[in-house]
Amino acid sequence: MKLLLLLSLLTSTAQAFTLNNNFGASFKDSKVNVYVDVQTTCSNAGVTIYELEDLVKEATASYWNTVATSSLRLKPAGFSSATSNISTGRLCSATDDACIAAAQGAGNLIPPVNDIVIACNDLDANFGGAGVLAVTIPNKFSGKKIAGAVILLNNDSSPPTNFANLSRSDKIAVLAHELGHAIGLGHAKGSEALMYYKTVKLRRNLSQDDIDGVSFLYPVTLDACGLFATVEQPRGGGPPFLQMALTLGLFVLLIELRRLLNRAKARTPA
């Protein structure tokens, strides 16, 4: 037992995933639609809504949809109908009564949405500076489940947003990071994590903390018949039939080879 504990200590890691709420909230359905608001304009952010739609597709495919131990599948769903105030209004957490009251008083509260809606927004109060590239708040809950989240890209012109100066891969990473918040994740301590609070030199993949986090919030479970659940592999395009066929073929080949060798031995005179 002492040896096992010692071995366990050798695997300790300093980093971990966190959540953006204290009750482990996640979307009820692990297949979540991601929309771009049809009326949003992102002129200062340096993208058109069609480019934004493409970036969303890459962000979902390259990051969150690649995790085999998670049932989450983000589905780029094109353009949503216009959400009032989404391009100029104030985004408030569902529990921030002061923010909600002030925004309602000003008539610019962004209402709760269903699924995930992405838009560009130029209200400085949402971002607090050009260095904040985007903000995300799950602003609709159904009990302890997330029902909707809004992602706002900084489209402010005064001061001008830094989003426009990012490379394409960095824009994709920023969107993927915000999608992480939308599905319930908080920040991570380590700079290798997508959920690290700022952009880094080169972001290509999820870190183990990101993978652990999305696997925790959206685990793969047994189906109703109690059979094993196999999550489709987006990169491979489905169950590994080819690999299984090759494995079976290899076995058949080896068995035949052994038969031939045995036969050859039997024929060889002593």
Add this chain to the structure above:
Amino acid sequence: MARAKSTKTIEAISFNVGPHTENFNAVQSDASGGKRKFDFAPTIGAGLLIPWRPWDLGLLFLPELNWVLPQFSGESRIVKNIFMLRSDLGYDVLPWLRLRAGTSLMWLNQHGRGGSTELENGNTTSTFYYPEENRSSLNNTVDLGAEALYEDFSFRFQTYT
């Protein structure tokens, strides 16, 4: 490494210890885009060696139970365990070389002990939370492996997809 002992109805019982790597070459490990190749996550297990008698093909049935020892993160706020119930078929291509193929049920369990931490968020800091419950993921994997045999010991390399 595995050490085998003979019994009457089961040809051998084996015990194994080794490192386990999740998501080989697919996980970012630093801020410069580097990817993690190998990880040291100690794994222990026990298995059986049962001759596969039907068709007399020389196959071996190799059921096994493996446990990737607990991994702690977030100041030990999150504990992760991985269990694998494995069923491989093996074939001794050479007296010292065994090929294996099969399937596993992989059970990933994460237990959160709750709590919170302050982390940077834009130009300020915010409170983020550690989970306070236990959740598990179950996956099937397709496994391939090769094992070098020497007397009662062996060295194995195995992949899980």
